[in-house]
Amino acid sequence: MKTWSYAAVTKEAEQLVIELMTKSRQQSESGEAALLRHWAYGVYLLWDRLTRGWRKDGDGERMEALTRKH
Numbered sequence: 001m002k003t004w005s006y007a008a009v010t011k012e013a014e015q016l017v018i019e020l021m022t023k024s025r026q027q028s029e030s031g032e033a034a035l036l037r038h039w040a041y042g043v044y045l046l047w048d049r050l051t052r053g054w055r056k057d058g059d060g061e062r063m064e065a066l067t068r069k070h
Contacts, residue, residue, distance in 0.1 A: 006054045010063070013047035016040075017066045024069075041067045 017040045024036035044067045048060065 006051060006056075009047065009050055010059060013043050014063065014066065016043050017063070021066060021069075037067070037069060 020036045020040035020043065024033045024040070027033035027036065044063055047063060051059075
């Protein structure tokens with residue numbers, strides 16, 4: 001059975017959030033851009049749930065900040 005470390009889960013989630021948010025910024029303000037942002041936030045929510053009780057200082061705020069539209 002495969003196991004995941006906190007660092008591996010965080011790295012995967014962070015990379016996917018960045019990828020989705022980058023793609024959303026490349027879209028015009030359309031439904032697709034909003035959908036990509038929602039997916040990114042969903043990745044954050046799953047990461048938040050999986051890592052509750054294991055987080056390192058500042059990771060929660062940093063991960064959530066990645067989901068904000070710039």
